[in-house]
Amino acid sequence: MNVWARTRAGLLVGLAVVGGLAGGCRCNKETLAPIVFESGSDREPIDPNSVLAPPWEPPLVAQLDNGAILHWLRETDSPAFHVRVLLPTAIDADKLSAAATTAALEALELRLSSRLRRIPDARLELGSRPGRIEIAIHGRDADAEELLAALSNTFADAGNPKLLAVAQGKVLARHREAGPSALAGAALASKLLELPLAHEYASKQDLLDLSRNRLEKGWSLLTDPRDAVVVVHSGRDPEDEGMTEAVARLGTRWKGPIGFGSGKPNVTARLRAPAPKRLADTFLLTEQAPASLYFHAGKPERGNRAVVMLGRVIPTPTIESRTLARLCQRVMQEELDVRLLVAGPISILAIKVRVSSNDPIASLQRIIARMQAFSASPQPRERLDQAANLWLGARVVEASLSGEDWTSLWSESIDLAGDDREIFVALAKDAQGMLELEPEQVQAFMAEWFNPQAGQPGWMWTAAGVDDGFRDKLGASLRLIQE
Known part of the structure; x- marks a missing residue:
């Protein structure tokens, strides 16, 4: 194709x-x-000045x-x-x-x-x-x-x-x-x-x-x-x-x-897409301020599994906050299917979960517990360095495969910039900042924005491929809203 x-x-x-x-x-x-x-790993560190910061x-x-x-x-x-x-x-x-x-x-x-x-x-x-x-x-x-x-x-x-x-x-x-x-992802984005x-x-x-x-x-x-x-x-x-x-x-x-x-x-x-007028004040699977699950009925995916997408909007008003969000996502992606889309002052975080038909609530609880474990203690410096090097190295490969097309890099830099004045330097600042982040900074950011049961509220979730069996089991613990 x-x-x-x-x-x-x-x-x-x-x-x-x-x-x-x-x-x-x-x-x-x-x-x-x-x-x-x-x-x-004895991998050589990446020079941020050479990582997707062309000599433009x-x-x-x-x-x-x-x-x-x-x-x-x-x-x-x-x-x-x-x-x-x-x-x-x-x-x-x-x-x-x-x-x-x-x-x-x-x-x-x-x-x-x-x-x-x-x-x-x-x-x-x-x-x-x-x-x-x-x-x-x-x-x-x-x-x-x-x-x-x-x-x-x-x-x-x-x-x-x-x-x-x-x-x-x-x-x-x-x-x-x-x-x-795809339907669960679209529903989460729209919400x-x-x-x-x-x-x-x-x-x-x-x-x-x-x-x-x-x-x-x-x-x-x-x-x-x-x-x-x-x-x-x-x-x-x-x-x-x-x-x-x-x-x-x-x-x-x-x-x-x-x-x-x-x-x-x-x-x-x-x-820039307009920021939501008001962030939700909800968490996931909590007694206070629990988020309702919006679902679309339909046939489950292979293995008789429904798909739940849970996520939130993360305010990212500065290059540093965008870099922190990206590094947190890359570290968490070691174990989970975590997506992050950065668009200047706001970023969209989403985690995809294929839930079991036997006990879908237990599937969701396990994912949330794994997310919380990442912010329980600082990540090792070596792990953060490798995550940064892998992400920045992938940028180099992408640039090479695209024939050193500066328009693609400029487009990416627009998303990293807060305003037009930052576009020219956003790529280099992002690379430099990612390599200089301290484990304590990453831990604090994860605790605030990547924990569905604590930190900042604003969590939502959607589901698709939900048949009658899934609906009954999910509805026993969650307030369901059919779309």
Whole structure:
């Protein structure tokens, strides 16, 4: 299965964060494989200055005529050209459904891929990060004008009603209802972020219900340039001969819907999902303030197991807090299926549990006890060092496999930054901070944010693949709410 096919399968399930929570689109960047720690390792420590902190200079920043913000990263003598368009999905979450977004992306892929096939070595990549969709084109720097023209023309004509209807049909023809893991992940994301489930999850009925008006509205909301960010990595300057016209064309051919304003002036403000208005005041399996379990009835997974996703929003207002959250997740992932999606001032933590049909409550109690054990005492320094080195080393591998695409790294740095001023240094600061954290800092952070029965409240859980047997056993100890 190629990159786009894998991504498309993940996007069909959900768009804001569920891909990373349920194991869908590109979640390897957020979770990776479970850690296997080595004792007595003589592995060389990683220099944070060389870990995904390219020798980039501050980007040229401009606003195109259509309102899109452009960040241009120039690398002298680079033979490659990369352009990445970041389209937020969370800012209009109450209006933009996963079904409409999936159809819009299908239309865009149909039109853009046909154009790129005529350009040697050009490649299309679609992906997602928390709260946004990303469209990336890779090719030769010598073909930069043609690549930008293909992108401009696609934004100009791929939203026509006929193509959107064709795209809807193609998505429906491929559709397979997602399993309990994806549904539970989507449900948890929607509960934590106070979003409608339809924003996170596209059912077959949702796709069938897309009228012409809904398809066109979905395209307009998703591709509005006044909310978009364009990141370019090139060996050339945007003011070079020929390039100026190509950039200007992107700002004129790609038009937004009729309306006023030019969008938020900062990249981070455009791409951030709104924080929940109010965090829940609940814990899990406690006598006081216990969280209800929201569940979706259905057939259990293999082995007759239902899926429970438990999680919370973690406030991460600083680079240090984001680094702490990531290192805690990586250490805990040694034993548990723990996911963490970082998006600036908030991060989403989720733990997946496949519960036994014999005693589902006991399955949940065991997971909570294992989580609590991590904060009972400080982690050994060696374990923290290995967790940091494995995470940062994986960044190096990812960068190498992606062809040293700076636009991908810049996108990751946006999520680590608190505001636009921090984007340039966020990757290096994150790496440096991760290698300097003390065991006591990690223990304190875990106790505050990773303990479902103590520390800070705000825990919620959802379940899917729950049949009558599971419902009766879970309902004996929990307040259940069927969705």
